[in-house]
Amino acid sequence: KAGVTQTPRYLIKTRGQQVTLSCSPISGHRSVSWYQQTPGQGLQFLFEYFSETQRNKGNFPGRFSGRQFSNSRSEMNVSTLELGDSALYLCASSAGQGTGEKLFFGSGTQLSVL
């Protein structure tokens, strides 16, 4: 099975712009979650989608949004970029059927905001 695929791998944007990141989960997985990783804050949960519905949300401003398509692929959007949004954005997939499931992470999108 192919792993979790994230595109693009690297992105450079300027303040005020918006960005869309893409994630293709492992085939058959219906849950996709997004995390932000920075050296200072570590891995922080953004949100999770299951069957096209947002099921969980972290403590991030409304500038961060996401969606999931019927094929379970997910996109994450950040509007009005700020310098502090520079981070590695990771998505993870799982079957989403219950607790105790392991997450499968992609390699991430490294976003730099100048």
Next chain:
Amino acid sequence: SQKIEQNSEALNIQEGKTATLTCNYTNYSPAYLQWYRQDPGRGPVFLLLIRENEKEKRKERLKVTFDTTLKQSLFHITASQPADSATYLCALDLSGTASKLTFGTGTRLQVTL
């Protein structure tokens, strides 16, 4: 609020020795705890999961213990190798759904010859 602490300093050990990493948490009683490995520029990779009713879990050279009284998990790598050098993250599920994991900041392990 929930806090998860891992050794903030990097851990340097010699090849062949046992590495022991610590994960402490407060204000919560998790049903299970997970450990992940992360290499630079890559996403975390799942290693082990241990449930609250399990004292110890093993997988090859890896061993995890879970003490719910001390609110602590220990992660051991025996006969460590340079290829084990990476950052190791512990994670708790605070939401009841597997996808919303709260991660510790990780411990960077360096295994030298």
